[in-house]
Amino acid sequence: MPKISEEQRQARRDQILAAAWRCFARNGIHATSMEEIIREAELSAGAVYLYYKGKDELILAAIETYMGDLRGLLLPLLMREKPLPPAAFAREITAAISSHTQRGGLDLNVIILMCWSEAQSNPTVKKLVSGFQLKYREALTHIVRIWQKEGHLSKKGKPDEVGKVLLSFFLGFIVQSALLGRMEPETAAQGIAGLIGVATTRRTSA
Known part of the structure; x- marks a missing residue:
């Protein structure tokens, strides 16, 4: 399996966070499910959970990044x-x-x-x-x-x-x-x- 660079990892994190922000803007933080964020990011569940274990961690990362x-x-x-x-x-x-x-x-x-x-x-x-x-x-x-x-x-x-x-x-x-x-x-x-x-x-x- 080819090695993923740190730049690629960061790009994937940014992609997930951007999807989360779009979902939060439409539905609110608590009404948004991880399944919706996964669909919005156009990634597999495994790819998303590789970077964020759950919605609480994703919420914190979104706030901290912003x-x-x-x-x-x-x-x-x-x-x-x-x-x-x-x-x-x-x-x-x-x-x-x-x-x-x-x-x-x-x-x-x-x-x-x-x-x-x-x-x-x-x-x-x-x-x-x-x-x-x-x-x-x-x-x-x-x-x-x-x-x-x-x-x-x-x-x-x-x-x-x-x-x-x-x-x-x-x-x-x-x-x-x-x-x-x-x-x-x-x-x-x-x-x-x-x-x-x-x-x-x-x-x-x-």
Whole structure:
């Protein structure tokens, strides 16, 4: 039997996860069976179970993969030595989120809400999700301190409290996109500018 490369294994995992996301988007996480995911992936049951022992493991892998990929997009923006001013920062972060959640005809924002719901009853998922969010909140709090120092924000607010609210803003961006339709990054930028009382130049498409 020919040896399968790690690239081929990863491609097969991605194929299964993509099938799972499509099924979750159509039917919800708990209403989706492994049989449906196997059919959607167009693989044999043996091939799928070779990578994932069951739906619980697949759910965790889907969440971990999605959040890990998103972290890869956001961390370079969050960890800059000199972050962008608030409005431009909001535009950049929400644009990164949008690019990650709109793929292959799927709106992964809807699946994110399902994953957050799963975290309320699944301790493993809750630990995974909250771990990512705490890291984001720490990074945002650090950015708030820089903004206050540079005069972009009032120094009256406590950085940790402002950081928590800022995280809520980005989580709310995901919720609104899932429930009410996609919000444009430019809307997020203008909204932040309005909240903190600064002017911003509206970007236009080239």
